[in-house]
Amino acid sequence: MAMMSTKRLQKELAELNGVKGTPPTGISLLSADNLASWRLELQVLGESLYQGETFAVEFRFGSRYPIESPAVVFVVNDKYKAPVHPHVYSNGLICASILGNEWSPVLSVSAVCLTLQSMLASCKEKKLPDGNDAFVKTAPLDPKKVRFVYDDDTV
Amino acid sequence: MVSMSTPTPTSTAPDPTPTGGAVGHAAQSLTGQEDKDKVASMLPRSETPGVPGDENQLSEHDLYQLAQQLKDEEANKRPLISSAEPLSALREEYTNGTGNFLEKIEWLMSQGWRGLRRTRGDGDCFYRSLAYAYVERLLFADDQDLAVASTKSILEAKLKVLEQVGFEKLAYEDFYDAFVEVIDLIVKPNQHGRKLDANGLLEFFQTPELSNSAVFFLKLVTSAQMRSEPALYEGFLMNPDTGDPMGVKEFCERFVEAAGKEADDPMISALTSALSVPVNVAYLSNAGFSDSSHKVNFVEFQSEGTGLSGAEPITLLYRPGHYDILEKRADDLETRPDRK
Numbered sequence: 001m002a003m004m005s006t007k008r009l010q011k012e013l014a015e016l017n018g019v020k021g022t023p024p025t026g027i028s029l030l031s032a033d034n035l036a037s038w039r040l041e042l043q044v045l046g047e048s049l050y051q052g053e054t055f056a057v058e059f060r061f062g063s064r065y066p067i068e069s070p071a072v073v074f075v076v077n078d079k080y081k082a083p084v085h086p087h088v089y090s091n092g093l094i095c096a097s098i099l100g101n102e103w104s105p106v107l108s109v110s111a112v113c114l115t116l117q118s119m120l121a122s123c124k125e126k127k128l129p130d131g132n133d134a135f136v137k138t139a140p141l142d143p144k145k146v147r148f149v150y151d152d153d154t155v
Numbered sequence: 156m157v158s159m160s161t162p163t164p165t166s167t168a169p170d171p172t173p174t175g176g177a178v179g180h181a182a183q184s185l186t187g188q189e190d191k192d193k194v195a196s197m198l199p200r201s202e203t204p205g206v207p208g209d210e211n212q213l214s215e216h217d218l219y220q221l222a223q224q225l226k227d228e229e230a231n232k233r234p235l236i237s238s239a240e241p242l243s244a245l246r247e248e249y250t251n252g253t254g255n256f257l258e259k260i261e262w263l264m265s266q267g268w269r270g271l272r273r274t275r276g277d278g279d280c281f282y283r284s285l286a287y288a289y290v291e292r293l294l295f296a297d298d299q300d301l302a303v304a305s306t307k308s309i310l311e312a313k314l315k316v317l318e319q320v321g322f323e324k325l326a327y328e329d330f331y332d333a334f335v336e337v338i339d340l341i342v343k344p345n346q347h348g349r350k351l352d353a354n355g356l357l358e359f360f361q362t363p364e365l366s367n368s369a370v371f372f373l374k375l376v377t378s379a380q381m382r383s384e385p386a387l388y389e390g391f392l393m394n395p396d397t398g399d400p401m402g403v404k405e406f407c408e409r410f411v412e413a414a415g416k417e418a419d420d421p422m423i424s425a426l427t428s429a430l431s432v433p434v435n436v437a438y439l440s441n442a443g444f445s446d447s448s449h450k451v452n453f454v455e456f457q458s459e460g461t462g463l464s465g466a467e468p469i470t471l472l473y474r475p476g477h478y479d480i481l482e483k484r485a486d487d488l489e490t491r492p493d494r495k
Contacts (some may be wrong), residue, residue, distance in 0.1 A: 004329055004364050011325045066326070067367045067414065099407075104412035105371050106326045106378075 005065045012109050015098035016040070027113045028050045036061055039075060042113055044120045056080040057116065058092075059109055071143050072112060084126040087119065087152070091136045093143050095129070097150040160247050197377045206212070235277075236360040239270035239482050258438055258449035263472075263481070270482035271472060278415030281423065281471070281478040282377075286334070287360050287371040288469040288480050289432060293341055293482070294356060309431055310335060313376050316429075327375050333368035370376045371414075373430075377422050378407040378448040380429040391421045427456040433468035440475050 015021035016029045016038075023029065030039040038059045044050040056075035062068055076083035076091035082092045089095075098107060098115060107115075129135070139146060242264050249256040258433075272287070274280040289306075296302035310331070328377050337359045340351035360366045381388045385403040392406040395400060395417075401409075410416045418426075427434045434456040455468070470481040 004368065008325065008329055015325070064363075067371070089470075101415075102409050102413045104408070104414065105330075106322055106375060106412050108323055108326055111323070111326075119307075 002016055004067075005061065005063055006035055009061060010065050012084075013038075018107065024110050024114055026117060027110065030056060038109065040109070040113060042116060044117055046121065048121045049123050049126050050083055050120050053083065054080070055083055057113065066105035066108075069099055070109070070112075072099050073141075073143055083120055084128060085120060086125070086129055087125055089129055089132055089136055089139065091139060091141070093135075093139060093146065095148045095150070097148075099143065100148050102150075102151070191265065224375060233273065233275045234361045235363065236283060236368045237273045238357065239272045239480075239484075242268055242271050242481075245271050250287055256439060258452045262449045263437065263439075263451055267483055268470075268481050270484065272480040272482060274479055276477050278417055279367075279374075280420035282370045282373045283360065283366065283427075284471050284478045284480045285434065285469060286366075286373050287356070288471070289430065290341075290356060290359075290369075292432075292467070292469060293338060294353065296353060299342055299356060301337055306338060307335060310338075313379065313429060316318050316379045317375055318384055320379045322379070327372065330372035330375070332366040333365050334372045337365070337369075345358065373426060374411055375390075376429050377418070377426040378411040380425040381407055381411065381421065388425065389423050395419075418478075423456050428458045431458045433457050435468045435470045436478075437470060437472050437481055439472055 011020075013019075013029075013032055013035075016023045016027075017032070024047045026043040028041045030041050032038040038061075040057050040059070042055045042057055044053070056079075058073050058075050060071040062070075066134060072094060074080070074094065076082050076090070076092045082088050082090055084090075087095045094116070096115065096119065098104075098112065241426065242260060246257060246260040246264075249252070249260065272284075274283045274287075293299065293302045293306055314327075315333065318324065337351065337356070340355065342350070344350050351359075360369070381403050388403055390400075392401045394401050394406075395410065411422060423434060423436070434455045436456070438452045440452060453470075471478045472481045
């Protein structure tokens with residue numbers, strides 16, 4: 001019963017690859033070989049601490065998307081690093097309530113990317129989250145297996 | 156029920172990002188002893204291999220996994236929405252209870268209420284109950300064609316509101332299509348020549364993908380209604396965790412549009428008015444002025460629209476933290492075995 005999810009992802013894909021509609025500025029599709037996992041490149045527009053940097057975000061969708069949130073991480077490999085940000089762990093895991101208990105199907109891949117852009121754009125100091133090293137050593141790579149506490153409404 | 160993912164905001168800021176929300180840090184540990192105790196007390200000791208006598212020896216990760224597992228099992232025990240059962244079955248549950256619930260249930264029965272249709276306690280119970288009752292009411296309407304046509308025109312008009320408040324079309328159109336499709340089936344036979352009947356309706360609402368489509372369509376309609384008339388709701392919105400007042404947009408993003416967030420009076424009133432359907436909520440609780448009486452306090456959420464002529468309002472039964480559907484119809488009850 002993943003009809004809904006397929007239908008929705010196909011529409012989102014058509015928008016992101018420019019077949020129907022236009023992807024948001026600063027966001028471009030890197031790969032979407034199937035409807036289970038996509039990668040997008042993301043730049044922060046305008047003046048920010050991340051000017052000139054390019055990041056990649058990976059989305060993984062379950063069969064219950066969009067009722068359930070996608071798993072979203074910054075890609076960390078030879079080419080890409082996670083942004084240095086108080087709410088992004090150096091292994092790429094992101095702590096944002098919209099990806100967890102405040103996920104809503106009204107959000108789309110574009111909307112999530114826009115939120116990430118905005119989160120980075122408003123950053124005032126490039127620093128890693130508290131306890132980054134300890135967390136990264138033991139953290140599962142699947143963000144859905146981590147319980148986050150969302151305690152900062154100011155970003 | 157253990158909630159393992161409660162956000163712990165320390166402050167509320169006005170609308171910082173396009174989609175609101177909050178950010179924070181990863182917590183690999185549970186919040187405190189209280190949670191551990193709750194989880195530990197839920198563990199069936201004899202059936203939990205490797206659980207030592209002292210629950211404090213369980214790793215944080217184990218506790219989290221177990222809590223999730225218990226939550227899932229609990230959720231799976233009950234269908235998203237059940238067949239109606241006689242109200243007397245609910246009374247049985249309270250025979251040894253405290254308070255005057257027993258008398259109140261008997262009072263409901265004396266007023267002609269026959270059945271209870273339970274919804275799963277997953278946080279979406281209000282919207283699911285309402286969605287079900289909303290369609291069921293069309294199914295039993297005297298003039299189905301008229302009822303379906305007027306309902307569809309109301310729902311169609313909501314699409315404009317959803318668009319006006321800025322939702323992406325792709326984010327709501329599939330939910331709308333699924334919901335309208337089941338309503339259409341009341342009057343238009345499907346490819347097999349069959350129209351919707353009570354069993355078909357139940358099946359629709361027990362199928363997660365379809366049931367959740369109806370739930371989310373109504374949640375988005377609720378949000379759009381509040382966002383389009385913020386002045387009506389502004390003074391009544393607060394963060395349910397902290398009690399701090401909140402603006403309409405942020406409140407809607409975090410507590411209406413998100414999954415599994417309970418509906419409260421402002422949402423009920425917004426949805427009632429958006430759908431032009433009167434909703435009565437029977438409060439089966441010990442709180443309030445009706446405490447000493449054996450009557451049940453009904454709160455009427457009236458809409459401005461005329462609604463369906465001659466149709467009864469939708470009536471929901473509220474017990475602290477949960478909504479089910481109250482029914483007067485009895486045909487369903489006598490032909491079905493009791494289900495718990």
